[in-house]
Amino acid sequence: MCFLRHRFGLWLIVASALLFGANAQAHKPSDSYLSLHAEGGQNDVQGQWDIALRDLDLLLTLDANADNNITWGELSPREKEIETYVFAHLQISADDIACAITPGELLVDSHSDGTYAVLKFSAHCAAPPNSLSVHYGLLFDLDPSHRGLLNLSAGAITQSAVFAPDQAQITFDLAASSLWRQLLQYIVEGIWHIWLGFDHILFLISLLLPAVLIRERGRWIAAPRLGAAVGHVIGVVTAFTVAHSLTLSLAVLGVISLPSRLVESLIAFSVVLAALNNVWPLVTRRAWLIAFFFGLIHGFGFASALNDLGLPKQALALSLFGFNVGVEIGQLAIVSVVVPLAFLLRRTGFYRRGVLVAGSLLIALVALGWLIERAFNISLFAQL
Amino acid sequence: MHTTTCRTAKAIGTILCRWFLLLAVFTAICETVQAAPYRPASADVVLETLPAGTATLRTLRQNQIAASSGKSVSLDDAMLIARRYIELGQTQSDPRYYGYAEAALQPWWNQPGPAALRVMRARILQFRHQFLAALAELEPALQTDQFNGDAWLLFAVIEQVQGNVSAARAACLKLIPITDPLVGSTCVASVGAMSGKSEKSAALLQSALQQATAADASTRIWAWTTLGEIQARRGLNNDAEAAFKQALAITPDDVYALAAYADLLLQTQRAAEVMTLLGTHRQADALLLRLAIAAMLTHDAEAGALRDALAQRFSEARERGDEAHLREQARFTLELDHDAATALNLAQKNWKVQHEAADAELLLAAALAAQQPQAAQPVLDWLKSTGIEDVRAAELVKRLDAGVKP
Numbered sequence: 001m002c003f004l005r006h007r008f009g010l011w012l013i014v015a016s017a018l019l020f021g022a023n024a025q026a027h028k029p030s031d032s033y034l035s036l037h038a039e040g041g042q043n044d045v046q047g048q049w050d051i052a053l054r055d056l057d058l059l060l061t062l063d064a065n066a067d068n069n070i071t072w073g074e075l076s077p078r079e080k081e082i083e084t085y086v087f088a089h090l091q092i093s094a095d096d097i098a099c100a101i102t103p104g105e106l107l108v109d110s111h112s113d114g115t116y117a118v119l120k121f122s123a124h125c126a127a128p129p130n131s132l133s134v135h136y137g138l139l140f141d142l143d144p145s146h147r148g149l150l151n152l153s154a155g156a157i158t159q160s161a162v163f164a165p166d167q168a169q170i171t172f173d174l175a176a177s178s179l180w181r182q183l184l185q186y187i188v189e190g191i192w193h194i195w196l197g198f199d200h201i202l203f204l205i206s207l208l209l210p211a212v213l214i215r216e217r218g219r220w221i222a223a224p225r226l227g228a229a230v231g232h233v234i235g236v237v238t239a240f241t242v243a244h245s246l247t248l249s250l251a252v253l254g255v256i257s258l259p260s261r262l263v264e265s266l267i268a269f270s271v272v273l274a275a276l277n278n279v280w281p282l283v284t285r286r287a288w289l290i291a292f293f294f295g296l297i298h299g300f301g302f303a304s305a306l307n308d309l310g311l312p313k314q315a316l317a318l319s320l321f322g323f324n325v326g327v328e329i330g331q332l333a334i335v336s337v338v339v340p341l342a343f344l345l346r347r348t349g350f351y352r353r354g355v356l357v358a359g360s361l362l363i364a365l366v367a368l369g370w371l372i373e374r375a376f377n378i379s380l381f382a383q384l
Numbered sequence: 385m386h387t388t389t390c391r392t393a394k395a396i397g398t399i400l401c402r403w404f405l406l407l408a409v410f411t412a413i414c415e416t417v418q419a420a421p422y423r424p425a426s427a428d429v430v431l432e433t434l435p436a437g438t439a440t441l442r443t444l445r446q447n448q449i450a451a452s453s454g455k456s457v458s459l460d461d462a463m464l465i466a467r468r469y470i471e472l473g474q475t476q477s478d479p480r481y482y483g484y485a486e487a488a489l490q491p492w493w494n495q496p497g498p499a500a501l502r503v504m505r506a507r508i509l510q511f512r513h514q515f516l517a518a519l520a521e522l523e524p525a526l527q528t529d530q531f532n533g534d535a536w537l538l539f540a541v542i543e544q545v546q547g548n549v550s551a552a553r554a555a556c557l558k559l560i561p562i563t564d565p566l567v568g569s570t571c572v573a574s575v576g577a578m579s580g581k582s583e584k585s586a587a588l589l590q591s592a593l594q595q596a597t598a599a600d601a602s603t604r605i606w607a608w609t610t611l612g613e614i615q616a617r618r619g620l621n622n623d624a625e626a627a628f629k630q631a632l633a634i635t636p637d638d639v640y641a642l643a644a645y646a647d648l649l650l651q652t653q654r655a656a657e658v659m660t661l662l663g664t665h666r667q668a669d670a671l672l673l674r675l676a677i678a679a680m681l682t683h684d685a686e687a688g689a690l691r692d693a694l695a696q697r698f699s700e701a702r703e704r705g706d707e708a709h710l711r712e713q714a715r716f717t718l719e720l721d722h723d724a725a726t727a728l729n730l731a732q733k734n735w736k737v738q739h740e741a742a743d744a745e746l747l748l749a750a751a752l753a754a755q756q757p758q759a760a761q762p763v764l765d766w767l768k769s770t771g772i773e774d775v776r777a778a779e780l781v782k783r784l785d786a787g788v789k790p
Contacts, residue, residue: 031703057434068436072431109420143480143484162703
């Protein structure tokens, strides 16, 4: 009986089986972060390796005075020793010829589970690598659950991989063929995002519906020529595009970040306003201003969608560009369906009352529902 | 002409002012400074604090290596070290120690070995939610050592997590003659409550707890928390709360009891109290999740930051290919991100691994939110076949039914 009580906390046996939180507190399993960067036509591969101080302590006993604290004074004098040890456990070769690793400066950085030593290095290869092989063997003998998380960027392509005891060697093909594939993938994601995100579509449609009409003395009259309508549409679409591209880029690059609930609520709010503006027109001539202002907000929404896709850090520009192009293609597809239809129907009472007024009211109502849901974090539609 | 220019200038001024205001707001919100590697200012800067016991263990290991004088360490010595690591892993909730334990057992990792070795491997595997592999270690261990209480308890718990009620009950019954009566009773009651015997199970626990004043603290916390969970599923919220408070009176920072109590508070619209209960307990991911949900419900200023911290932990786990946190991730996606479709997908994946009341409720809630009642079918079948009493699951089932027949 006593074995249960003394050797293992019994409650812990049960709790750890039931609840990962009882296992994985602020602690997480041991990971190191290795990033490699190869530039086309260059012999050298630049690298950075973040290794947890706890792990280095396990390997090399950094805590010299055994007070359970690792200070910079204990770490920095060991720089050479650390470099010798860790780089003996990392081999990089270009087209089967080993590259010589030269360590750079030792720095530190914080990760979510503690402080890491940051080892910058460069690997000098005999020729610009076409295929790059990495062999990783750090810590596996002392902690088989250790993983090496590799992020490899070559030009605009980023690849990631995980080193484990049963996968210690990985070879990458650096040929540029996958560049186009990756771009295409983000374009498709962009198109899907605008088509699946009804809030963006409804916002755009709300702004486009009155484009085929002209407001004069408090009444709508049909735009005489397609040219006038197209001019209006171009203004709205361009303003929307410029604005959301701006904030999308700023948000993805980490220059600005807004809480997603605020963004999502403001997007819903923008749809309500744009739709109500068709019923009780306040802004008629400068609809592009609305498009621009709220386009800034929609850009943040695109950014969070793009971030959710898991952005390759090194191919940020490429994915940003691809996603944006996709969004514009998706948007133009909607415009090219909505505008001609609206132009054909613009003289009918059905269009002015049924589509413009009733349709906009309906859009406003739906968007109001979103606004309430998002602002107060409740779910209206799921319970209907 | 002049007035027009003035007006235009004023308009531009106003617009610029507004932009500056907007920029100021952005700058204020934008506090997420991109971290960059740095060189500490002085030698005294403490960069990392190692967990308590690191030095002791290091000495132990070095002594062992020295004592073996070049020969390989014996299995007994390796198991001694591994046991210490597992113990540390459990008390400090630190997965690294399980890795160290595995490393200590490495030469024997793929060999049959004695029952004690198998139980140890099972514990490591169970920690990683590799339930089937863990059971495969326990079965032969129990064949050679039928009186191994550790093994039977672990076996019962794993079977229960997987929803195998009868196998779990059989293991609990084996425990009764060889362990503390409270251990056996709690095991039996916890399984009984999964098979339509909630009232009897609660009564059994209550009387066992009354008689077991001498039982050790960890057993009593387990028993009280189990009682609280049974009462909560029966809808007896006051009784449940009293039981959780008894558990927390023994150890105020017990992660599992705190999580169960927080769930009760969240279910009874008492999110503000969760903020107080868990305010200082954010290291454990399970508690951080409940705290973040409570913060969202109470519109707390910290809500966004808590959500982001959790998201980062999940993304790190995903990066290394870790899928042991599906339940929490599904709940996070459903309740904090309101992404019903993804949450349903995660809850379905989780259901393949785990079959507890909480997993069932999660899949029901996700199916309801995603308006895909047919996705809940496996849970409906399971609820029916086990006969488990669960007011929350019953409520969700009712709402699903109502949704199906408009």
